[in-house]
Amino acid sequence: MxxxxxxxxxxxxxxxxxxxxxxxxxxxxxxxxxxxxxxxxxxxxxxxxxxxxxxxxxxxxxxxxxxxxxxxxxxxxxxxxxxxxxxxxxxxxxxxxxxxxxxxxxxxxxxxxxxxxxxxxxxLEEQEQTLAAVLDAAQEADTRRALSEARFEAVFDGALVGIGTVDMTGRVVNCNATMAQMLGQTPETMPGRTVADILGPQNLTFAFEQLQLMVAGESESFRTETEHLHTDGRVTAIDLSMSAVRGTDGGIEFLIGVAVDVTERKQLADQLWHDANHDALTGLPNRPHLFNRLAHARSPIGICYLDLDGFKEINDLWGHAIGDRVLTVVADRMREVARPVDAFAARIGGDEFLVLVENCSGETPLARLADELLAALIEPLEVDGHMLAVGASIGTAYFAELPSEVDELVHAADAAMYRKKNDTRRDPAR
Incomplete structure (x- = not known):
């Protein structure tokens, strides 16, 4: 075209x-x-x-x-x-x-x-604009107090992001309803309490440590993404910015924080990452995810390269819907075998799969894993009322050190698999 x-x-x-x-x-x-x-x-x-x-x-x-x-x-x-x-x-x-x-x-x-x-x-741009507006309004309090207080109150109460102020002893001065809701509180229950008391020991993470530095006068601002664990087990992802507000004498009068609930965005990002890195049919990691994992794998490395035998005939005889169900069963069986040895199973295309073993203890346990995979896959399987059998050819490759090109790992196991497949064709008893 x-x-x-x-x-x-x-x-x-x-x-x-x-x-x-x-x-x-x-x-x-x-x-x-x-x-x-x-x-x-x-x-x-x-x-x-x-x-x-x-x-x-x-x-x-x-x-x-x-x-x-x-x-x-x-x-x-x-x-x-x-x-x-x-x-x-x-x-x-x-x-x-x-x-x-x-x-x-x-x-x-x-x-x-x-x-x-x-x-x-x-x-983040919207958050920064809100923070800038809040700071502008707050810092005019001495010179134009009546007007700035009205402006600050309007921004404070009406903002769709969470806003709160903390004094230099670490106690909450006030907060809007959005901030209180993010933390599982109400605007009435937070003022006068310490931040540590409101968060609880389970949430005293990096963000709290940075706040402590600001209270001690050792830091002017920080920005981070943190998680807040609620008492009912829910987790809220929060993008938090905090800045020090100085008076006319240059001293820090209080700290102001702006928070955005990014839970949905983080969940979307996690889902998008998963979808981009996993096979849609079997749920196993896909080829790009595998190669990224190989590039950072911990040596020694063991690889089992697996190709199904007779799968084309199943597709031709029973149709692709049955073939897809066979692939999902194969993937489930591979997971069961790989899980106890902390191996990484992936589908790299068609009816080809690969299992990666990091910190592999040698060729003997790698061969044992290949035998266990083969034994699991040749067991007859029932799909939509049909009893089917699928074979497999498995090649293994062991590397004491990670090669400079990750393709070498896959090619070596692929070549071993085809040698085994050809040997089996010449001598079916094998």
Whole structure:
């Protein structure tokens, strides 16, 4: 498909997917024009272009025009992982199709990460603007007290972010309802109590240590993301900024904190990370996640490379739905075998899987793990009323030291697996 035509077609599909998730600042024509411009770069990237930041720029662009709903992320990821492949490939027989799919998955992961970062940036910018307004109002108290107090009260009570003040003894002076709610309190129960008493011993973490430094006059400000454990077991993620407010004599009069509840954003970020790094069918870590893990693995390293035997025949005879169920059962069995030895099982494509053992104690226990995997997988399995059997070929590779190229680990185990598969074909008794 012509690149220009393809970019407009992909932009229309993308705009259709985003329709209704939010109230964007642009109309439909402007949205399509915006998306078409970035789709040219995405199509080029998925075909092997050299623009590593294109997916993250697309994410930042959507956030900038008010696409901030989690649905915008999930729908966009589906567009990049599926529709982009269809538009960029020259039909289902395109020899470059596997590489296009791999690049599209990488772009979708980059988009998800970029969207989360852009969303965080927008939230922090709003937080900084609120903090600046509060500080401006508070610091005018001496010279224009009546007016500034009114302004401060309006900002304080009406803010959608949490605001609280603490004196130099570590006691709360006042707080708004939003701040109290984040901490599981009420605005009436917090003033006069120490911060340590309000938080409880379970929440005296890094943020409290930084507050103590400010109370002692050893620090002017800090900013951090912290978690607050409630008495009912809930955990709230809070982005907290604190600053010292000085009087006309230059001395610190009190400390002011601004907090934003980022629990939903953090959950979204965690979910996006999981989706980008795990196989959608089996839930196992995917190929990009595996290679990242390999790059930081603790040596000695042991690898079991596993390829299913007879899986194509199951797909041809019973259909892909049954084949998918077989893959999920295989993944479950691999988890059960890998869990006791703290091994890392991943699906790296099709019917190929890999198990990584860090701090591997030698080739003998690695071979034992391969035998246990094989024994678990060759057991007959029942899928939707059908009794099926699937075999497996497993190759192992042991490295006392992590090689300079992580591909060497996989290639060595892959080669061992194919040698074993070929030996079995020549001598079925083996």
């Amino acid at each position: 012509d690149e220009a035509v393809g970019s407009w077609e992909l932009a229309r599909r993308w705009a259709d997917a985003l329709d209704g998730v939010v109230a964007p600042t642009l109309n439909r024509t402007q949205i399509e024009e915006m998306l078409a411009a970035v789709c040219i770069g995405l199509i080029d990237a998925v075909r092997g272009g050299e623009d590593p930041d294109i997916a993250r720029r697309a994410a930042r662009m959507l956030v900038a025009v008010n696409y901030r709903d989690p649905a915008a992320v999930s729908r966009s990821v589906r567009i990049l992982a599926a529709e982009l492949v269809e538009v960029a490939a020259d039909g289902p027989d395109d020899p470059a199709l596997p590489r296009i799919r791999d690049r599209a998955i990488g772009l979708a992961a980059d988009f998800a990460a970029g969207f989360t970062a852009a969303l965080r940036g927008a939230s």
